[in-house]
Amino acid sequence: MTFELILVLAAGLFCIGLFGALSQQSIVMIMMGIELMIGGIIVAAACFWHFLAPDAPSGQVIVVAAVVAMAVEMAMGFAVTTAIYRARQVDMTDMAECLKG
Amino acid sequence: MDVTGLVLRAAAARPHVLLATLPGGTAARLEAERVLRLRDWPLAATPAQADVLLVAGPDCPDLRAAVNRLWQDLPAPRALVHAPGAGGVEPALETGQARLGSRADQRPRAEEPGRTTRGGDAGGPHHQEPRGGEDHGEGHAGNGGSHDDGDGDHHHAAEARHGDSQAGPQDHHDGPEGHDGGNGGTGRGHAGHEGHGGHEGHGGHEGHGGHGGGGMEMPGGLPMADQGEDRDGLTLDQLHVPLGPLLADWPAGLTVRVTLQGDVVREAEVEEPPWSDITGREAFWVQPWLRAAAGEPVGVGEAARRRAAAHLDSLARLLSVAGWPAEAIVAKRLRDDLLDGAPGASVAPRLERFARRVGRSRTLAWMTRGIGQVSTEEAREAGVSGPAARAGGDVTDRYRQWLADIRRDVGRLEGPSPLRPAVDESPRGCWRDDDPPSAALIALLPNLLTGAELAAARLIVASLDPDPDELAAARGTVGAHD
């Protein structure tokens, strides 16, 4: 039962993040939503590793990959925000719709 | 004997002192720094860290509001004392400590109105200092309870956390309604301690470019911060911060209004010295020159002593700003010994050691390199004549020049020949009544500060170290001659 409950929790984190990523206007807030989603994935992967296949290292490798994804998403997100902001003083997705600059 | 009283006295054993030097208070400041150093009472840098506010120097009506704001920001238990001259420092500090320790029976109770005023902030009979006492109550008439102060008094609502990548402007507005809040208490709700620099932003906030909503209700009724072009093209918010006039390690009375974006100074503007009344202000560092100019016989040795001490004082300030308190205290000690009349032979070895450590410090040179470049030609054109002009370079060159000058002067402490004020340089340059050397140094500041980071700006000011007292003295002598 613990296994399922932890998965539900991970799903909860993922869906809160999904809501944020879909509903927020600010690019930075959207990134926060994505971070939460990846956080859910990390918990789920650790849970699968622990309860299903602790002898297979792949579960851990997924966690490593997710952590790297988080870092990459952050770095690129902020770089893009900085570039857009510098060019057009915009930090909202609605205003950045037209990417023609 | 209650426990509170015991604890109070234990706490008062080593009070932290916030030194607010008024224009003309150099002698009192030096004495206070000496006494505090020997007693091991730490010098606080902000009101939040202090127990005793020591106002050093002759009363200055123009700065009363600033002093008052500092006082309001001191957390209780606290004491305010005033030392108009060097002689008043020791008794003032004694009084301050006694007041801190005996507060047990003075703890204000809301139901005892008489006591409240005394224990609290406003100037009641509690402050016996001759001139500085009465004005401390101004501006917060509605002081109810003194210590349980104003939770409900947050009019200022520094809105602008709205920030920027480095130092989001925190505008503590002195909103128009800021000072009549019902029970402002110790006035902690009254925001900016402008006098202390760096906390109050104001001016130019209407409009807030593009962000927020024009018609929206602003927090605390305040508009948002302005934005503007900046160095990195990020259009950061602008924060208007006054540096001075009572900032620690800062020329007393000098006010520079800077516009910050992040911690980069976008614009700097030197405010006219605020004091209108210059009677009783002495320019401590140029005294020998003033006396010689007035016809008194003054020896070169005395002038050299004063000049070396002045440079050591400037160095101590620079080292303090540069974050080297261990050497700053050594410089202050050398300065005090020189002013005490110590013979050159007894000071020289310690001075050598100090000059070697500071002058040859690679780290310090690395930190100050390339900051505040003023070539000799530029300096001469601007009318600067002292060490700043002779050094001709950055902050590093200027402090090394000071060190060289000090070593030269310490060799001449016993010079018997009379001082010729027109030829012998005063600490900051050739003394002229109509154009004191500090005026040229101050005039250099706006250009040098623009584009510097806050830390670099502090270093630049400390490395030029203009003395606003000279301005008052010059005006005084010019007035007397006319």
Added chain:
Amino acid sequence: MTEAGAWWTLLAAPAMLLALAGLAAAGHAVLAARDAGRPVGPAAMVRPFTGVPRALLAQPRRLPAPDVLLWRAGVITVPVAAVLSTLVIPFGGVTVADLSVGVVWFNAMEVLTWAGLWLAGWGPDAAFPLVGGYRFLAQGLAYELPLMFALISAATGAQSLRVGDIATSQQGLWYAVWMPVAFIVYLAGVLAFSFLGPFAYPAGRDLAGGVMSETSGADRLVLRAGRWLWLAAGAAMAVPLFLGGGAGPGMPAWAWQAVKTLLVLAALVLALRRLPMIRADRYVEFAWVVLIPLTIVQVLVPALVDLNR
């Protein structure tokens, strides 16, 4: 070998850390008294601690629009993280929590001060503390990576992340001897995360105290204690990482460890008075252009030694 300690070690470790921090502060006070021309003696040592009743008595600072929750959280984080970091340090063969990833734990706790100091700067809602908080981030970006590589050097040499294993693997030859770069970078890192002396940039006098400028009373006491606790924790960690832990002839392990810790602490206190403040705007470039390559090369050394073992 190290073993996990009994429940009482959970209380003993913070007490020892506090004592160590107190000694460092007292030593610093004595040096200050000597420089200022005051009599040097036991009285000078005790002077700084008169600030304790003073701090407990003082009224907390009230500002117009502070974020008190975050402010408090930040102020408390600093000393708490310092205490937590010591849980993995073996003392005389006993560790409070003998984690298999002790080095990473220490590093993670140290990084918590980033959050703590930034919050302590943000909370009061005033310009100088905020600049101070941001300054610590700049400083962190400079010191953190070299420090991580220094920690990794020691871990690589021992082929373990367990602090106890690192101490025992240095039989005969201390890591400080054949990994001098890592040792020095680590010591600089200690000064940096305790934001003292040359790394007092976030709390600089040019900002009237920076992150500390608006704190008063108990908050201020906690933040100041946090600095010295971090200095003590860093000195205590240096011994198992680089100085062979409790190994030494003639004396029991705990005695050797205490002696070495005190020596490292004394060296740090002396060093923090000998240097002016190093601003991060200069240090970042130095750290990234000079220190990171140096420490990477330093990590290579134990790696190659391991391969040839």
Added chain:
Amino acid sequence: MTTTDLLLLGVLGALALTGGVLVFTLDSMARVTFSLLASLACAGGMVTVLGLPYLGVVIVLMMVMEMVIMAVFMIAYMMNPAGLMPMSMLHNKRGSLVISAVAFAALVVGIFGVSWPRRTGARPKDTTFQVGMSLMGRQMLTMVTLGFVLLATMVGATVLATHRGRYDRFGDGLDQRPANDPAGGGVGR
């Protein structure tokens, strides 16, 4: 799993969820960032309790650094970062809510609907060793890919975020020394 572990998992999980909800309900950007930090740090704690101490502690370490840096950008780019003036920053709130609720429901149904396999194999003694050996052994390709992705990110992010190139610094002929920078660096100049 011991009772302590279960208890820890429960507490950390509840905190992680609370933090996650707070991220999108609080006004102050600083508080938002630090509730996200709390949430992700609790996730890291759960990973630790689940038997992966290395990854758990590294997640905490990384999240602290990342979130503190994130706070800087949050405050730089958001309007009203202190949340002193409440305002809604949402668009299409109802749609997002429906989508995420449906996703959650589907996931929960899946979690309880699937018949999960039994646990295979035993836990290795040192899980840190396990992940290290696998990343340097059979999963080497993953590691290499991640390495290149990180390198590309570093270069790409730097290029995007800087607005001054070498021609701005060294002049059109790249021969201007010292470089024309607004502030000096620590090495060389």
